[in-house]
Amino acid sequence: MVRKLQVAVSGLGRMGARHALHFLERTPRAELVAAFDPSPEAQAWGKQHLEPYGTKLYTDYDEMLKHPGLEAVVVAGITTEHAAQTVQAIEADKHVLCEKPLSTKVEICEGVLEAAQRKPHLKVLCGFSRRFDASYRDAFAKTINGEIGRPTIMRSQTCDKFRDDDYFVKYAKFSGGIFVDANVHDIDLALWFFGQDSIVKSVTAVGVTARYPDLKQYGDVDNGVAIVEFWGGRVAYFFSSRMMMAGQQDTTEVIGTHGKITINANPAFNLVEMHELGGVRREVDQTYYDRFEQAFVTESNEFTECILDDKELPFKLSGAIQAVKIGCAMVESLQTGKKLDFDETGAQIKEEKARL
Amino acid sequence: MVRKLQVAVSGLGRMGARHALHFLERTPRAELVAAFDPSPEAQAWGKQHLEPYGTKLYTDYDEMLKHPGLEAVVVAGITTEHAAQTVQAIEADKHVLCEKPLSTKVEICEGVLEAAQRKPHLKVLCGFSRRFDASYRDAFAKTINGEIGRPTIMRSQTCDKFRDDDYFVKYAKFSGGIFVDANVHDIDLALWFFGQDSIVKSVTAVGVTARYPDLKQYGDVDNGVAIVEFWGGRVAYFFSSRMMMAGQQDTTEVIGTHGKITINANPAFNLVEMHELGGVRREVDQTYYDRFEQAFVTESNEFTECILDDKELPFKLSGAIQAVKIGCAMVESLQTGKKLDFDETGAQIKEEKARL
Amino acid sequence: MVRKLQVAVSGLGRMGARHALHFLERTPRAELVAAFDPSPEAQAWGKQHLEPYGTKLYTDYDEMLKHPGLEAVVVAGITTEHAAQTVQAIEADKHVLCEKPLSTKVEICEGVLEAAQRKPHLKVLCGFSRRFDASYRDAFAKTINGEIGRPTIMRSQTCDKFRDDDYFVKYAKFSGGIFVDANVHDIDLALWFFGQDSIVKSVTAVGVTARYPDLKQYGDVDNGVAIVEFWGGRVAYFFSSRMMMAGQQDTTEVIGTHGKITINANPAFNLVEMHELGGVRREVDQTYYDRFEQAFVTESNEFTECILDDKELPFKLSGAIQAVKIGCAMVESLQTGKKLDFDETGAQIKEEKARL
Amino acid sequence: MVRKLQVAVSGLGRMGARHALHFLERTPRAELVAAFDPSPEAQAWGKQHLEPYGTKLYTDYDEMLKHPGLEAVVVAGITTEHAAQTVQAIEADKHVLCEKPLSTKVEICEGVLEAAQRKPHLKVLCGFSRRFDASYRDAFAKTINGEIGRPTIMRSQTCDKFRDDDYFVKYAKFSGGIFVDANVHDIDLALWFFGQDSIVKSVTAVGVTARYPDLKQYGDVDNGVAIVEFWGGRVAYFFSSRMMMAGQQDTTEVIGTHGKITINANPAFNLVEMHELGGVRREVDQTYYDRFEQAFVTESNEFTECILDDKELPFKLSGAIQAVKIGCAMVESLQTGKKLDFDETGAQIKEEKARL
Structure with missing residues (x-):
């Protein structure tokens, strides 16, 4: 046995x-x-x-x-x-x-x-469940295979369905804020597609509280937009939201010098479309788990396999920390209203220095 | 001047x-x-x-x-x-x-x-307005260019939006029936893509009255399905309806030995999509004119140009008659409940002969 | 335990x-x-x-x-x-x-x-794996829920990807022919959505051999089109093919008196889209299993559950036989070139009777 | 007459x-x-x-x-x-x-x-041709009609197809840079949907030269990303590119508190789709004029009508200037590497002040 x-x-x-x-x-x-x-x-x-x-x-x-x-x-x-x-x-x-x-x-x-x-x-x-998702993996394989040239710009978003309760507000207490909680996935994707050793050049983040004003007490927002510049001519920009009406929408596009790949640009819950008064309608995944269930299962299986067969894990723990670091810089940018600059070693350039 | x-x-x-x-x-x-x-x-x-x-x-x-x-x-x-x-x-x-x-x-x-x-x-x-439609023309050019191999099967439909009045019933008096009125466009497309000289081998048509029972008095139906076989290994099959809820939907697909082309498989009124409770929705053309307005304008201009410059018209009058002929055979098949067979010259094979 | x-x-x-x-x-x-x-x-x-x-x-x-x-x-x-x-x-x-x-x-x-x-x-x-597919089940639930009114017309197709070998020809020896092998799924869907007790009124089928001429020796075709009329004002029409280039495409649409549902009208292998020279492209499931893997797993689980918990199976064995019966009538229609008629008890009306 | x-x-x-x-x-x-x-x-x-x-x-x-x-x-x-x-x-x-x-x-x-x-x-x-485009107008009408609640976030991009010549470089001499030349349309859309009197709170722009390094001599980039915050809790973020491979892609989404509208999220040149080895593919508009031809014609007609019938123009000249102003702020942000801040009157907050 x-x-x-x-x-x-x-x-x-x-x-x-x-x-x-x-x-x-x-x-x-x-x-x-x-x-x-x-x-x-x-x-x-x-x-x-x-x-x-x-x-x-x-x-x-x-x-x-x-x-x-x-x-x-x-x-x-x-x-x-x-x-x-x-x-x-x-x-x-x-x-x-x-x-x-x-x-x-x-x-x-x-x-x-x-x-x-x-x-x-x-x-x-x-x-990081998206690392185990078949569509992201396919996109990454195509990218590595040169099908879009050099990945240059990434747009990625993690957007939750609106909830008519105080869940998001309560959750904000310990979530680290929308950029760390939600966009951390998108940041991780940027590091994956741009290279795990990418060095951040600047971070700018802004946001608003449109549906959950009580988030303000935690310095958090319900819609966030951020730009992360990397040294070497790459830019990632992110969106996160807690107020989607149709459902969860996590979409990524990777723009290379010779083509573009999108992942989940057209979200769909299943293969059904309704033709009805008002037009053609399809349903959308409602939750993160609707979208990524199979990725979680793959994660369990690969984690198991890597241990039993003593294989290397698909990505390093240090990458996860790098993603949190960038997420925290976004939070700082949001809360201070400032663009944060970093030198080519990734060290933050202090105001005094930056502004002389 | x-x-x-x-x-x-x-x-x-x-x-x-x-x-x-x-x-x-x-x-x-x-x-x-x-x-x-x-x-x-x-x-x-x-x-x-x-x-x-x-x-x-x-x-x-x-x-x-x-x-x-x-x-x-x-x-x-x-x-x-x-x-x-x-x-x-x-x-x-x-x-x-x-x-x-x-x-x-x-x-x-x-x-x-x-x-x-x-x-x-x-x-x-x-x-025949579809002959002047940019999408059909593009599909035809690609077909002629060999991009789908030999066109073999055509599926085509002309489906009107449901109307909550007696228009379709009144209109049935002189429309010639749904196959002659609506599917005649699809038949014409079959002749265009398969070759104007295609010879019909058999015609079968059936139909139902689902929303307009009064159509029966005219021997007409509000949903029709038909198959037209052509000599030489080609088949076209058609659908027509008077009860679409979302809007007009005229869709064609041409299946070749080496690929398939679809025209208007995903109807859309414009470039807007709504993300809302219930999912993602787009509106659909409501009428034939919504869909083919620009084709009619092209028709006017090309008709004018052919006369002024003494150019050949884009298609022959005789083709239009061939299309009506096939449409009338569908009506006969619907009303008699029989499949009509034709020999390789296109002459109808009479029952006595067909059944020996 | x-x-x-x-x-x-x-x-x-x-x-x-x-x-x-x-x-x-x-x-x-x-x-x-x-x-x-x-x-x-x-x-x-x-x-x-x-x-x-x-x-x-x-x-x-x-x-x-x-x-x-x-x-x-x-x-x-x-x-x-x-x-x-x-x-x-x-x-x-x-x-x-x-x-x-x-x-x-x-x-x-x-x-x-x-x-x-x-x-x-x-x-x-x-x-019948489609009975366990989440999208078909969702479509059926919506239909039963009245969202498209009375289901009246069904279009359904089972289309295999072209294979550059003799698999389909060898397989034809015992497959029962394309209508029994492939369209039997579509027929089963018609019985599901129209009611398991639907009585066939007529069957007409035609076909061609466009890519596999050797199929002729088995009386089989590589592209088939068929119409099945049911008593009570319902029509199903079917397409099957062995020469799709993009991949497997099994699509169904159910047209009701008050709306339409489509299942897999826009096949996609995953959530990736390529924007490249030539346009926007997405890949398509390559095989039946690509499309229905999860349905097969659901089948295993529900079969197990029905036994362990002594529940009723989701559909009856007799329905499967009814589907084969209709498939065989299609084959007969294809091979004789005749439309087969049936009376309101479902008994075939013999020629002599039908033609007097 | x-x-x-x-x-x-x-x-x-x-x-x-x-x-x-x-x-x-x-x-x-x-x-x-x-x-x-x-x-x-x-x-x-x-x-x-x-x-x-x-x-x-x-x-x-x-x-x-x-x-x-x-x-x-x-x-x-x-x-x-x-x-x-x-x-x-x-x-x-x-x-x-x-x-x-x-x-x-x-x-x-x-x-x-x-x-x-x-x-x-x-x-x-x-x-501003997009103001005359039927899809944008439909989206605006739906927005005004409350269908997405309060417009809060806008994402908009103007992306040109890559050209294998030095057109974009030569053009950069007098184009004002990608933000003023291309994104000015998107800025104008933000002013339209958020209100012509919206006051800018901050502007941040970054960019890279991925395909046209010679743009650097003009301080220009071939891919730009920018965020414009407005007072009152609104954010617009923009992308522009000169290196799309599939074609021109100008897409906008307006995220409201109660829904989202997208315009041209799925660009298509016409209604044709190819099913071929590799998947399903559709072509995309190649140029700005492919996309907006009809809008230009509407512009001519409405300009004419406003004069002949002495009607008010659909939007004010001052708005066009506001859009250029924001575009120039983006250029400044790109070139200085700084986030520009503005007070509630729209006056720029100078460094000294901002940093104390």
Whole structure:
């Protein structure tokens, strides 16, 4: 019989529960042996959906880490615990797949990176789901293959469907703001397509609160626009929004010197179109998960495969930190109203210097 | 100063008025010198829109034909007068652009053809507007250019927007039925793309009355489906409908041995798309004229040019008659419930013969 | 621990191997305990992909049926064995999921139906994959919900990508012909959307051999067009082809009295679009499996669920036979060159009668 | 007989020749009585295409202004003469339609505005063609109608097809740079949809030279990205490029608090789609004129109508100047590398002030 990776999931909230099921049901080479979440609701859910299939439930993270034979942990609880749990798992000698972001603070991210670097035999992955999406991968393969020439300009957006409640406001407390929470995906795409070693030249971000004025108390906005210049003649520009009416719309275009690739420029929920009074209409994905479900499943499977077969992960942990860094610069630009400039080493040019 | 073609329009109903304006305003090399329509409404309209620009109005067709210097006539009144007026104009030595169909009866069409053949110096054109449409022309050019290999299968439909009145029922009295009225355009496209000399092998048509049961009294239907086989390994199949909700939808696809071309597979009224609750929606052309306005203008200009420069017309009158013939065979198939077979000369195979 | 359905797969050819993997890896409530295929290649494949995960391989179908605890069999080998294996499995008291078609012969299909009816406690399902496709299901739900009024006309096509080899010709020997092999899916859709009890009024089919002239020896064609009239004012018309250049294109539109639904009118392989010299281009699914992979997985899961939870299957076995019956009538129409008429009980009206 | 507006065109280069023909052939209420262009090629062209239809050709602008009965002048020669010729025509008491931009310099634009304000009875229009485009007008009507709530974010781009010659480099000498030349249309759209009285809060622009390095000598780029914040919670962001491979792509989206409108998000040259090896492909407009031809014709007709019927022009000359002003601020931001800030009166906040 084949060996299956022994995996645990930490956090059984919305995204954590999905991760748990992905490993339980849709990752043939893995076995979900343990799950941790202290909340009574999560325990109840686990008793119904996980326990009968052989997953042991824990209310204590440390205990879970000691689960016999455990090899890997998926950190998928609340954002503020991502970094600490990841470090703890690394120290317990477990491979880790951590939901993005590691942290909304750059220094904390760097702490995780250092912990990982001390255990080079472990696979530590930050879950940038778009990296596992078939369409983005196809676009990247075509780009690498030279089909659009040199990638020069990227436009990318992460736009959520409007919600008629206070979710986005409450969430703003610890989300790091729309640029770190939403556009971090787009930033990561820029680093992927432009090269992981791209050096930022300048960052400018602006935004408005059009539907959720209460975001202002957190220095956050519900619509953000940003430009990131890179040294070497490349520019990425981003949009994020919390007020789409049709549904989630995450769209990217990569403009090369010899062509352009778009990903999800025409979002569609499925293959149905309605011809009705008023015209032709198609529905659109409603949530991030509608759009990226299959990417998450691929993520689970590849994470498993990289460990079992000792392959290299598809991208480095340090890239995830670079993305958060740029996201935080956007937040600073938004909040100070200033364009931030960086020299060719990536070091920020201070005002005094910049303005003389 | 340049010479301008002296044109008259007969019939100032909806389509006639449009033809008049096309010649008056959008055909630089023509001059609309006369217009005929005995109805008081038409005269009133003409007094406002044509007379001030130099067009003389007539209430008598014969008189109009005698208008000094008149060179060409556009026959655009009611269908039942098309043939007689066309023949009369030909006999008065005028070039003629006759709205489709010449007649819904094959023999009458043939009478017009004979009249035209007696005056080979005259240009006599039957207005199959799609022949002047830029998209169809582009598709035809690509086809001729070999881009889809040998055209083998054609699917084509002419579908009107549903009307919440009795227009389609009243119109059925003299329209010749949905296959002759609507699909005649699609048949003409088959003859264009497959070759004007294509010989019909069989015709089968069926239909239903789903929204306008009163059509039955005229042996007509509001949704029709038909197959026309041609000798030489080609098949065209057609759909027509009077109950589209989104708008007019006239779509064609030509399937060749090495590719496929579609024309208007994704109808759109303009370049606007709405992202709204329920999804992404675009509006659709509402009427035949919404879709083909520019084709009608091209028709006016090319008809004018062919006369002034003595060029060949873009297609032959005999083709128009062939299209009506096939349309009438569809009607016969619909009404008898039989598949009609034809031999390789195009002669109908009678039952007795066909069934031995 | 939960109980898992004990499943075996018969046939490890292309489609069989996929079914095996779907049950092994993507059907959480099932366990693939056995697989049968006598061919050495299949055994080799099974040793690599199934045996290590606990699936026992058989080279004898009878033996496999005796596998301890076996509850259900997936019959997915060559078409000509479908019926016999299904009957045998039923007689061995196993639930069966049989790939379509049960048989290309109506009488044989009926034999299977009778066998199944003798064991009403067994679930016997014929795998019409589109019934499990999310887009078709959404379209059906909208239709049932009244969003397009009364479904009146259906257009549906099953079109394969051209293959530059003799696959389609070899396959024609036992495929039953393009109408039974390909359009049977479309016929099944018509029965689904129009009602399983719809009675056929007439069948007309024509076709050509444009790319594979050798199909003629089997009375088959590479492009087929057919019309099926139903009593009660409904018409379905179908197209099938073996020469698409862009890829597989299976498209359906359902035209109701108050709207239209299309499914896959704009095929796309993924969400990428290329803007390049020549225009904007997107790729298209290449194969049936590209398009319906997820539907097959849903099929496995629902078949499993219906057995474990003793639920009704989503559609009846008798419907599958009705679809084959109509497909065979198309073949007869194609080969005789005649339109076939049926009375309101569905009985064929013989020539003598029809033509008097 | 009706009175026709007596019009002259100045400049018979590419765009001027088109304007001449629009007035000659496609503006029923106007008469092209005169045309000025001193170049021998233009004179030759005029002799062939204009003179035979009654247009008098001039090689001296002053002389042309004295053409008997002349009422209106279309200024369509080289950009650097726009302002002077417009002022001269105004002083000669002629209505003026001036191609955009009036000038690439703000002060010169303001000079024209003052000249126009001294003759309030004259109609002076700057030709922002998108204002006359049917799709933009439809989008604006829907916006005004509240269909997307309050317009909050605009994304708009003007992207030219790549040219394999030095046209764009030569053109850069007097074009004012890509932001003033190309994005000025997008800026104008922002002012239209956000309100003509919108006050700029900040301007940031960056750019690269990816295909035309020689643009650098003019301080210009071949790809530009810019953000314009407006007071009152609105943001517009822009892209311009000279290196599109598929064709011209001018796309706008207006994101409101309750919906989104896109204009030309899916560019298409016509209604044809090719299904071929590699997928489904459609062609795209190649030039600005491919996309906006009909808008230019509408412009000619409405300009004529506003004069003849003494109606208000669809938008004010001052708006055109506001657009140039913002475009020039983008150029300044690009060239200085700084974000420009403005106070609530629209006055630029100087560095010293901004940074304290």
